[in-house]
Amino acid sequence: MALLEVRDLGLAIAAGGRLLPVVRGISFAVEENETLGIVGESGCGKSLTALAIMGLLEDTAIRITGGSIRFEGRELLTMAPAERRALMGNRMAIVFQEPMTSLNPVYRVGDQIVEVLRQHRDLSTSEARERTLRLLEMVQVPEPEQRVHSYPHQLSGGQRQRVMIAMAIACDPRLLIADEPTTALDVTVQKEILELLQDLQKRMGSAIVLISHDLGVIAETCDRVAVMYRGTIVEEATAGELFANVAHPYTRGLLASIPPADRDVEWLEAIPGRVPAVDQEIPGCAFHPRCPFVRDLCRTARPEGRDFAPGHSIRCHFPREWRT
Amino acid sequence: MTAPLLQLRDLRVHFRTGRGGLFRRRRILEAVGGVSFDIHRGEVLGLVGESGSGKSTIGRTLTRLERPTGGEAIFEGTDILALTARAFRPLRRRIQMIFQDPFASLNPRLTIEQTLAEPLFIHRLARDRSEARDMIAETLELVGMDPDAMKRHPHEFSGGQRQRIGIARVMIVKPRLVIADEPVSALDVSIQAQVLNLIKKLQRESGVSMLFISHDLGVVRYISDRIAVMRRGKIVEIGDRNRIFDSPRHDYTRRLLASIPRLPPAPN
Numbered sequence: 001m002a003l004l005e006v007r008d009l010g011l012a013i014a015a016g017g018r019l020l021p022v023v024r025g026i027s028f029a030v031e032e033n034e035t036l037g038i039v040g041e042s043g044c045g046k047s048l049t050a051l052a053i054m055g056l057l058e059d060t061a062i063r064i065t066g067g068s069i070r071f072e073g074r075e076l077l078t079m080a081p082a083e084r085r086a087l088m089g090n091r092m093a094i095v096f097q098e099p100m101t102s103l104n105p106v107y108r109v110g111d112q113i114v115e116v117l118r119q120h121r122d123l124s125t126s127e128a129r130e131r132t133l134r135l136l137e138m139v140q141v142p143e144p145e146q147r148v149h150s151y152p153h154q155l156s157g158g159q160r161q162r163v164m165i166a167m168a169i170a171c172d173p174r175l176l177i178a179d180e181p182t183t184a185l186d187v188t189v190q191k192e193i194l195e196l197l198q199d200l201q202k203r204m205g206s207a208i209v210l211i212s213h214d215l216g217v218i219a220e221t222c223d224r225v226a227v228m229y230r231g232t233i234v235e236e237a238t239a240g241e242l243f244a245n246v247a248h249p250y251t252r253g254l255l256a257s258i259p260p261a262d263r264d265v266e267w268l269e270a271i272p273g274r275v276p277a278v279d280q281e282i283p284g285c286a287f288h289p290r291c292p293f294v295r296d297l298c299r300t301a302r303p304e305g306r307d308f309a310p311g312h313s314i315r316c317h318f319p320r321e322w323r324t
Numbered sequence: 325m326t327a328p329l330l331q332l333r334d335l336r337v338h339f340r341t342g343r344g345g346l347f348r349r350r351r352i353l354e355a356v357g358g359v360s361f362d363i364h365r366g367e368v369l370g371l372v373g374e375s376g377s378g379k380s381t382i383g384r385t386l387t388r389l390e391r392p393t394g395g396e397a398i399f400e401g402t403d404i405l406a407l408t409a410r411a412f413r414p415l416r417r418r419i420q421m422i423f424q425d426p427f428a429s430l431n432p433r434l435t436i437e438q439t440l441a442e443p444l445f446i447h448r449l450a451r452d453r454s455e456a457r458d459m460i461a462e463t464l465e466l467v468g469m470d471p472d473a474m475k476r477h478p479h480e481f482s483g484g485q486r487q488r489i490g491i492a493r494v495m496i497v498k499p500r501l502v503i504a505d506e507p508v509s510a511l512d513v514s515i516q517a518q519v520l521n522l523i524k525k526l527q528r529e530s531g532v533s534m535l536f537i538s539h540d541l542g543v544v545r546y547i548s549d550r551i552a553v554m555r556r557g558k559i560v561e562i563g564d565r566n567r568i569f570d571s572p573r574h575d576y577t578r579r580l581l582a583s584i585p586r587l588p589p590a591p592n
């Protein structure tokens with residue numbers, strides 16, 4: 001049994017009496033000891049999916065329109081709120097994409113971590129303070145004895161992100177969702193943080209969902225990868241299979257857009273056009289207005305998910321057209 | 325040989341921290357500990373390095389959002405750090421900043437036209453509304469947007485479009501030096517590639533100089549002529565782009581390059 005299993009999850013934005021679908025029936029599972037990477041364009045619904053799993057969509061304009069989310073075999077969507085809150089920050093935790101909006105600006109960062117520990121663990125204040133210092137050391141915050149007294153705005157972008165990570169791993173979660181956890185960090189710290197998450201995984205058998213725009217990070221850390229475009233998973237495979245055998249035109253476009261660090265290029269091969277607005281309905285394949293391999297069928301028929309190769313699924317009428 | 329556009333000499337910035345609290349101990353933190361570099365006309369200097377090493381602080385000091393403890397920044401012959409606010413005012417237009425989060429830096433209540441007209445009137449670059457409107461339409465086209473965008477508000481645009489608007493707002497006043505602090509790190513790679521191509525194209529066409537701060541070494545390599553590597557408030561190495569990547573001299577630079585996450589080689 002997978003530790004986390006998401007089935008046909010649908011999310012919509014309530015706006016002006018209408019429900020605009022943003023996540024359109026996605027399914028995935030993550031096992032113990034497994035890391036699933038999620039990539040996809042900005043606004044495709046990655047963070048909302050993470051928030052839905054964590055039960056953090058209350059008091060927002062986002063509605064769950066269908067599907068199921070099971071954690072350790074239990075359905076989360078029908079669980080009593082109090083029970084769910086007890087899981088949060090404890091058995092399941094999240095590193096938010098924007099540390100500035102999720103750290104409380106008026107409390108010192110050390111106190112915020114102590115608070116999480118005291119909430120879920122039977123620790124004295126001094127034990128919690130000791131553990132807080134250890135956690136800040138683990139995530140490589142320099143001079144942690146000084147930094148615990150800082151307010152979030154007194155830290156650099158990368159330091160805030162590390163404080164968030166320390167808070168998320170404070171209680172050794174079984175499931176960790178990390179939403180762009182290392183974008184504000186330099187690559188040496190990034191590497192150490194990713195290794196730290198892998199350590200946590202080894203120690204606890206945790207499942208990790210890593211949301212990132214950085215395909216290099218995904219390639220180096222994930223067992224499996226799901227590529228999202230406009231609220232659906234358009235390609236999913238083990239990392240090895242995906243990078244060796246890219247089949248979806250969108251995934252290929254993403255890979256081509258990356259500025260390489262090992263050689264000079266004059267211009268980048270960007271995917272033309274832009275992501276359509278949420279209230280814009282697109283018939284057929286949602287990627288067709290930007291796809292270089294579009295054909296008539298793509299404009300009218302929505303591609304269903306199917307297997308491209310064993311363990312490699314795809315939503316596209318004409319995968320890997322560039323080969324022919 | 326012409327003098328550099330900017331000569332930064334021994335810049336030092338200190339912050340007070342640790343005030344009050346359990347230990348009631350005040351501490352002085354050296355965020356920038358003596359940094360010097362030149363930026364030539366039409367040159368892009370990439371600034372990379374350890375997070376917390378003082379990169380943003382340098383950018384903020386050059387736009388006078390932060391006060392230095394010491395050092396000089398000779399820009400077109402004047403030390404801009406020594407000027408009074410009043411004396412700096414006429415120079416303000418020439419040094420502009422592009423921020424990481426385009427949304428936070430755009431006023432949600434203003435239309436794009438109002439947002440872009442503001443600097444034109446402040447710096448007296450347009451005489452009246454119709455002249456401003458022409459300049460705005462022209463600049464929007466320059467950044468690859470439909471001039472119709474003028475009538476809309478920031479929330480109606482995607483992250484990539486907002487960053488284009490942020491770039492338009494900077495370019496419209498025809499600056500000499502642009503400081504870009506992680507300008508594309510909030511964008512996904514497909515949109516990031518569009519915005520990077522745009523920045524490179526505009527930079528080449530206008531000949532503006534840039535200080536480009538980023539953690540993404542591929543991005544920095546793509547955009548920069550020279551690169552400075554920072555660690556703990558100091559520059560450990562500075563040099564030509566290819567020299568830094570192909571034969572790094574400092575141990576920290578080598579570690580940085582070795583830590584870049586790599587994609588498996590493409591089979592086709």
Ligand SMILES: Nc1ncnc2c1ncn2[C@@H]1O[C@H](COP(=O)(O)OP(=O)(O)OP(=O)(O)O)[C@@H](O)[C@H]1O
Pocket residue numbers: 013022040041042043044045046047048049060061062097278483512
């Ligand atoms: N609280 C909210 N109210 C209304 N709409 C929202 C809210 N949060 C997100 N959205 C919209 O829902 C869509 C999906 O957002 P989400 O944050 O999941 O995107 P994402 O895939 O994480 O993008 P990014 O890569 O930019 O972080 C976007 O169009 C976004 O504008």
Ligand SMILES: Nc1ncnc2c1ncn2[C@@H]1O[C@H](COP(=O)(O)OP(=O)(O)OP(=O)(O)O)[C@@H](O)[C@H]1O
Pocket residue numbers: 153154155156157158159184185186339340341353354355374375376377378379380381382
């Ligand atoms: N207002 C402030 N008060 C106190 N300390 C500050 C303040 N702003 C920055 N600092 C400290 O100054 C140092 C340099 O910060 P800065 O933001 O310049 O780093 P950076 O190189 O831009 O890092 P990052 O790559 O993480 O954005 C950090 O140690 C930070 O904690």
Ligand code: SF4
Pocket residue numbers: 248249250285286287288289291292293294295298303315316317318319
């Ligand atoms: S279905 Fe058609 S338009 Fe969509 S990605 Fe495949 S080839 Fe492109």
Ligand SMILES: [Mg+2]
Pocket residue numbers: 046047048097179
């Ligand atoms: Mg997100």
Ligand SMILES: [Mg+2]
Pocket residue numbers: 156157379380381
């Ligand atoms: Mg910074």
